[in-house]
Amino acid sequence: MSVGVGVGLSGDAGATAKPAPPALEAIGLSKRFGTVLALDDVSLQLERGSVHALLGENGAGKSTLVKCVMGYYPADAGRVLVGGLEARIASPRDAAALGVGMVYQHFTLVDNMTVAENLVLARRQHPFIFDWAAEVKEVAAFMARMPFRLDPGKPVRMLAAGEKQKLEILKQLYLGSSIVILDEPTSVLTPSEANEVLGLLRGMAQGGQGGKGGKEGRLTILMISHKFREVMAFADEVTVLRRGRLAGRGRVADLTPDAMARMMVGEEPPRATQTRQAGPARATVLEIADLSADDDLGTPAVTNFSLRVRAGEIVGIAGVSGNGQEELVEVLAGQREPSAGRIEVSGTRYRARRAEMRGLKVRCLPDEPLRNACVGAMSVAENIGFRRFDRHPFTRGGTLVSGRALRRNAEALIVEYGIRTPGPDAPIGSLSGGNVQRAVLARELSEDVAVLVASNPCFGLDFAAVAEIRSRLMEARNRGAAVLLISADLDEIFALADRIVVISEGRAVHETPIGQADLGIIGRHMAGHA
């Protein structure tokens, strides 16, 4: 397999008198993974000095498209032109040599190195022996020309998510990339950080360094997104993908969010079938009092966190990822010991032991369910049975586990929860993300639930699965469960929560009922400037 491109021309296109060719053009790219056609004859054109948005649902082929362009893996068919010339891009290094750089969704920074080391590292050429003092000085001089700055000597693991994203962008500018591809650049940023970063990028596309001018010239930006607000506010043009095919394109000014949504989904997006039922205020079921916990490096991640969740209520915890949410969920799920504080469920001390989870009916939907809530190599039936396999009727005489009983139980739940699996005996690791989440939901919700902790339950799932899982959460609430929803997606929190608590640096910094929730105020608290 190879990219179907002809001549191996490389280098800058140079300025021509003719109408400028697109900065980057992809023609008829196709890519197949096994039996799945991930990308089917998709073309894309980026005008020089523009911000182009690539819209699409999860699995629509956006990442596949840009990774083919970047040479991360070869396309099965199609051509890529940079500055109007055929380009042979077999690896990200080749792309970099043509001035095409990419900011990946997951940071490709080295946490245990400094800002300066990370920048120098990304450069194409390195001396054999480094003069670090001179390198740091040069990086500082580069920073001084940039619209945003970071301390070159600071280790990357000390940077906030927003700073890491800025460093990724700085890295591309440092490398002299003239075309920058960003994969969901704002997924880990607060709304105000997102506005700042996107505004700066737009400024650079429109002319020089955020209005400062400079020899780096105008940037061309391709931004993968699924946030209409950002596309409307910051992009000039948009290309929409659906199930690996081109679903539409045009100037953002000519399109409405509704039109783009229809291109993305094809039809009306499915709505949550369960609606919020009003009810009288009920008793507190989950009470977290002055809870503190450390992260893996021993630094405090959750600090004096207090919270009460009543029966029949969803409390949404909003916050930028990495502000202690993960550690909080791990404490509630029994994966981490708190360093201080107390958790009570229905008035009884809760230490996340197995017996307590069973007795107090505490259930959990953690992040990355395949890693945190399943054993990938074990069967769907066994995974669904984890909570109850050692009880009647699954275990007889206190020792013998009945595979048949587990399978029968699983078969019923597979039907009820619509889990698409070859059968109850298939390893759960072979299922798609949405079906793994459905299996975990089936396990956690099939019995009476008093407390449900759900952390980013819809992350990475498609529209249909998202709607279904949200309606399951709402249904659990309506049945009287106390639901704690931790999500990095503010839309999700606004859609589900009765009350919102903002977590920042491990503390609960803001609380508001949904009726009085204000996006601006919540964003400021998330960013820690309130």
Next chain:
Amino acid sequence: MGAQTGGGGVSAAAGVALGMVGGAIRISTPFLFVSLGECITEKSGRVNLGLEGTLVMGAMAAYGVSYLTSSPWLGVLAAGGCGVVLGALHGWLCARPRVNDVAVGIALMLFGVGLAFFLGKPLIGPTAPHLPSVSLGWWSASGQVRSALQVNALFVLGLVTTAAVRFVLRKTRWGLVIRTVGESADAARAMGYDIARVRLLATMAGGFLAGVGGSFLSLFYPGSWNEGLSSGQGLMAVALVIFARWDPVRCLLASLLFGGASALGPALQSVGVTSGYYLFNAAPYVLTLAIIVLTSSRDRALLGQPAELRMAR
């Protein structure tokens, strides 16, 4: 074990201390080379548990070549060469899909030891020329001091290697690439580095040093080839790297500490304390266990650990 002889007006306590210094230098040498080698390999994000096998193979090869060519230094080179080959085998196997580096390491450890015993059968008996030692005790009139500071040439080479490894890892392009591959395969891939190749080369370099460490055993101390030559130094050295938090200078200190503790029993014996001899011989292991227990934590990750380094993947 070699008890110190000689008199002079040195007190018993000083005698024990001197004995421990001499012993520390002598015993630490193989640990130093193996741990430096493993440090390079682990910095690239891979564990090679096979270095015990490399050590024994190195000892055998060094002895054989030294015996055949009458040049101990050629023996050292041959030992390093054996290490490179075994390291390449490890690196190549680990680059196959779904291969676990720990399992490969254990297999290669047994393979290396077995192969060395097989090939080394004819070498039990003949005497090969030894490596020279360097006298660092010329300034002292005391025979004990001079004898303690009769330092083997490989230890001096080890000091130089420590500095070199530190320099390469910190200040050179190779070091930067090795560290990047070990810290974040994603970042390295985004930069276009061939991760398997970098790890292969780092494992080969690590194998070279471990092989050189083996040559010390057969060409200096104990100084002959037999099947009881290594008592797990190769494995202990791998543990020392974790203990040293993947820092070459701390590898040196950890090796010296371990060597010093190992010399406690013989040193005490040399001044007449014989009770509890075997108990004192266990000192290095007790010390290592104690330090590992004291410095590790249930809910804290090891600082300095290359992020790509996981015992099971």
